[in-house]
Amino acid sequence: MRVLYLLTGIIIMASCKKEWKGVNEPERYVSGNFAIEFEAFWNGMNNNYAFWDIDKTNWDEMYRKYKPLFAQLNINKEDDQRKSVAYFKEMLANISDGHFGLGFYASALEDSSFSPADLRKMKEPDHHAPLPLQHFMTIIPDRYLDAGYMKSADDELPMVYGTIRNKILYFRFSEFFISFYFFEPILPSKVYDIATKFFEDLKNLPPGIKGIVIDVRNNGGGALVDKNTLLSRLTDKPVKLGSIRYKSGNGRLDYTPWMDAVINPHKDSRPIPVPIIVLGDAYSVSMAELTVMMIKSMPNGKFVGERTWGGHGVITDQDNFNAGGFNTAFLNVYMGSSMLRYKDGNIYEGVGVPPDVEVKYDKAAFDAGKDVQLEKAISLIP
Amino acid sequence: MFMKRKLLSGCLLLFLGQAICFRSEAQWQVGVGAGINKNYLQTDVSNRVFAHYEGVLGITLEVPVQYRVNNWFSLQVAPAYIRKGYKWVRDGFYEGVYQTNTNNYLQLPLITSFSVGGPKLKGFFNLGGYGAWWIGGRVKGTMPNVFLYELPDDLTQEFNNVFQFDKPSSYDEKYHFDSRKDRRFEWGWLAGAGISYQLTANYGIYAEGRYYQSLTDQQKNYSLNQVERYNQTYSIGIGFMRRIGK
Numbered sequence: 001m002r003v004l005y006l007l008t009g010i011i012i013m014a015s016c017k018k019e020w021k022g023v024n025e026p027e028r029y030v031s032g033n034f035a036i037e038f039e040a041f042w043n044g045m046n047n048n049y050a051f052w053d054i055d056k057t058n059w060d061e062m063y064r065k066y067k068p069l070f071a072q073l074n075i076n077k078e079d080d081q082r083k084s085v086a087y088f089k090e091m092l093a094n095i096s097d098g099h100f101g102l103g104f105y106a107s108a109l110e111d112s113s114f115s116p117a118d119l120r121k122m123k124e125p126d127h128h129a130p131l132p133l134q135h136f137m138t139i140i141p142d143r144y145l146d147a148g149y150m151k152s153a154d155d156e157l158p159m160v161y162g163t164i165r166n167k168i169l170y171f172r173f174s175e176f177f178i179s180f181y182f183f184e185p186i187l188p189s190k191v192y193d194i195a196t197k198f199f200e201d202l203k204n205l206p207p208g209i210k211g212i213v214i215d216v217r218n219n220g221g222g223a224l225v226d227k228n229t230l231l232s233r234l235t236d237k238p239v240k241l242g243s244i245r246y247k248s249g250n251g252r253l254d255y256t257p258w259m260d261a262v263i264n265p266h267k268d269s270r271p272i273p274v275p276i277i278v279l280g281d282a283y284s285v286s287m288a289e290l291t292v293m294m295i296k297s298m299p300n301g302k303f304v305g306e307r308t309w310g311g312h313g314v315i316t317d318q319d320n321f322n323a324g325g326f327n328t329a330f331l332n333v334y335m336g337s338s339m340l341r342y343k344d345g346n347i348y349e350g351v352g353v354p355p356d357v358e359v360k361y362d363k364a365a366f367d368a369g370k371d372v373q374l375e376k377a378i379s380l381i382p
Numbered sequence: 383m384f385m386k387r388k389l390l391s392g393c394l395l396l397f398l399g400q401a402i403c404f405r406s407e408a409q410w411q412v413g414v415g416a417g418i419n420k421n422y423l424q425t426d427v428s429n430r431v432f433a434h435y436e437g438v439l440g441i442t443l444e445v446p447v448q449y450r451v452n453n454w455f456s457l458q459v460a461p462a463y464i465r466k467g468y469k470w471v472r473d474g475f476y477e478g479v480y481q482t483n484t485n486n487y488l489q490l491p492l493i494t495s496f497s498v499g500g501p502k503l504k505g506f507f508n509l510g511g512y513g514a515w516w517i518g519g520r521v522k523g524t525m526p527n528v529f530l531y532e533l534p535d536d537l538t539q540e541f542n543n544v545f546q547f548d549k550p551s552s553y554d555e556k557y558h559f560d561s562r563k564d565r566r567f568e569w570g571w572l573a574g575a576g577i578s579y580q581l582t583a584n585y586g587i588y589a590e591g592r593y594y595q596s597l598t599d600q601q602k603n604y605s606l607n608q609v610e611r612y613n614q615t616y617s618i619g620i621g622f623m624r625r626i627g628k
């Protein structure tokens with residue numbers, strides 16, 4: 001009898017096991033209606049968004065508020081599809097990830113993709129349009145560069161390199177895709193020639209050079225590999241610009257410890273004994289911001305211009321770091337997979353890196369062909 | 383769940399009733415015990431490719447205090463230090479990526495023990511519950527670090543591991559609690575079986591295999607649709623007991 005009671009107790013205890021629903025990848029939901037599509041999106045964000053630790057969005061509240069609203073929409077009706085975009089914009093209005101973008105597959109929504117950071121910045125009082133390409137490719141060379149400057153071809157990555165007052169090296173490019181011009185087999189290109197010349201001059205500073213200006217204004221970033229091709233040549237010592245961490249699990253607050261974010265020197269690097277000024281603005285994003293952070297971290301570096309965009313997460317598949325972009329049947333999510341903390345202890349995601357020397361955008365000056373930000377950088381070089 | 387608890391309570395009361403009716407040879411014992419365990423994290427990572435959790439070995443050190451009601455039934459508390467861990471492991475293209483969490487607890491099991499056998503050699507079965515306080519831990523792992531990203535010189539070579547691109551960064555540090563997330567108190571049920579041998583009138587030894595099942599999520603309930611996590615621990619141990627008093 002005692003054994004029977006004992007066995008009963010064991011069986012009861014063994015059955016005291018919690019049961020829960022499984023975790024599904026957002027791609028696996030069969031989104032035949034908006035109710036399911038909402039679940040796919042909300043859970044995809046819940047498990048894959050890398051910035052919950054710093055984000056101000058109350059994601060649970062978004063679930064409670066918008067789940068019934070989406071349930072009232074018909075996913076096959078174009079009017080309801082457009083209404084869903086409005087709901088998504090509301091849900092994501094304060095999302096911190098500066099890279100975050102939402103796109104839609106429905107033909108009625110092909111022009112409805114949006115970036116929450118972009119929508120927020122458009123409402124800021126000092127919001128301005130980006131400096132046009134012409135400013136970098138024509139106005140600066142004509143007004144500021146010495147004769148003999150180099151410029152890329154029209155069908156190449158826009159790039160300019162030259163000297164200012166024969167004492168400053170000025171290097172400007174619009175995206176971080178320089179490395180692709182150096183992959184074997186190397187095809188003839190002006191970008192290759194310009195970049196090679198710049199790298200040579202970094203290694204062996206021409207006589208009379210007193211400083212270097214690297215211009216990453218209106219630069220949307222690009223390939224991480226340019227860290228090795230370009231950034232590593234700016235230093236002969238490792239530059240620790242902060243720390244990086246990744247998600248370590250499905251939970252919103254599951255993170256790895258912080259790991260060093262270091263730019264190591266190129267094997268050909270030499271000490272650069274002159275100041276390096278980086279020009280950045282509100283449209284310096286991602287790798288451009290990495291450049292800003294790196295140069296800010298260097299003893300001979302300084303950042304002149306405006307607070308940057310605030311998009312510092314590496315963009316990669318969610319499989320790599322338990323976080324990152326995903327798709328559902330209705331939409332695709334573009335977002336970062338990591339969190340970066342600058343060496344001053346602050347996380348500037350969604351906020352932007354502050355300049356060492358602030359020079360605001362001056363429309364009147366720029367319209368008159370006067371680059372006040374570049375002129376400030378020039379003034380800082382003795 | 384509520385019905386199960388009522389049945390369980392009923393079973394325990396019947397046991398205690400029978401035990402009290404058959405009181406004889408009531409006595410106290412105290413001892414020390416040590417063992418090894420393997421802990422598993424019961425959770426769901428089915429949405430993560432090439433990833434799973436593995437069990438991790440730990441240790442248990444306990445001080446059992448037993449009140450033997452009669453020759454077949456005892457009540458026991460066994461304050462203990464227990465280390466429980468788990469390991470997140472990736473395979474395939476991500477082979478080499480991992481994170482091991484080892485967590486230290488102060489644990490207090492409350493055990494009802496049923497024994498069979500003779501005056502020297504007995505077999506016993508334990509059933510009970512425990513409460514534990516998560517006092518600290520350590521996290522160790524290796525992740526690909528994008529800041530160590532390098533393209534191999536030969537782009538025609540085949541790639542079979544993430545570390546060929548993003549070189550590894552390793553860490554081994556104290557675990558920092560996050561009060562928003564970490565549930566420090568754990569409770570659950572346990573079951574065990576073993577043998578004991580009375581060496582002398584006052585001293586005996588025992589060996590036991592025991593299973594612990596956490597009933598509390600390792601995390602506080604801080605988000606909707608949260609994926610839960612429970613510790614499951616299998617342990618084996620040996621110890622000595624000493625009779626106290628008459």
